[in-house]
Amino acid sequence: MKHILTIFMLCAVVLQTNAQIESGTKYIGGTIGGSARTTTSDYKTSSFNVQPSVGYFLNSNWMIGLSTEYNVTNAENYATIYIGGYNQHAVTYSLKSTVIKLGPAVRYYYHVSDRFSLFGEGSIGVILVKDKHTAENVEFYSDPNPYYRGTTTISKYEKLRVGLAPGIVYFPTPRIGIELKANVMSYQTNLSDEKTQALFSISNKSEFNATFNLASTSIGAGFYF
Template structure:
């Protein structure tokens, strides 16, 4: 009888230990950290809109290059709270002062707190959605002479798929939307002036779970 009781206890604790290990190694389990980085796939479409009161001028759409390191912590299973750091370079022909066209290069640095929810699946593929809002600093160069710096409010979202090739490494494919906007003063006008950057595109990267 004692032997049977001992075997049963060992079986119970062995099962409990296995379940604990499974929960710990589950990629999107509470307490895990997720660190990643992604870049666009060359399909980003960028649109610049300059507004003055009811008057609006759209710049040309163009492709952009960006790199986005991310870090997040799973506060509960499948829900991570984190921070996205962005670096982006945009080059385009755009209207300037409403009556001129010039080569414009924008270099964007952004810091965006975000929330990401992973949809638990039986396979290695985890669909997810993410949203965030934060701050961006843009350095603008018009032609080769004039340079200015602006601060922007930025918000955006992402939907994608994380495919875990191991319990701790995933390939990340996503579709992104991001909008930056700022108001500025014009000494020759009393109307509200605003510049809006809109970016829609696809990205690829890797995620590492710790």
């Protein structure tokens, strides 16, 4: 009798684990990511992003939902400019780009085991971009002597972005998943007119990006209920 009861309890646990995702299951979660690197002694860049999302499962494999993103990127470039071959001064160019995205998303889950699942996520949405460009120690000529000052320009525009992101989920419990996602592919195009500032130009051209590195990878968690 004790053996039968033990087998019954084990079967109940297995069934509970297998039933963690089914038609009508809801999802709420998100990922965070970031990177920092110095390509040369004069150029530095860093980024941080948060991607909350919610979803609803049509069946055990397909989920539809809403995805958002908040991303901040900072870049600095240092340059030494020579005037007439003799005079020189250092110029610091910096960029702070803030991105907010909102749009629908769809995921397909492939369940490798009770604990692991692979997924592919496709998303489309409108992104709002705010770029702040700053140049310090820029030299301007005036008679009889040159003078120095900083300049700051702010650009705001909208883009349409389509993205593809594969990922993997580990389920420590039937309702909680630990996610690792890589935003490996994206296509985006400007929805705003081209705007040219004093130091920088915003291109209206469409962009296609395919990459896999630390900056494109994020980690997070999801709650399935």
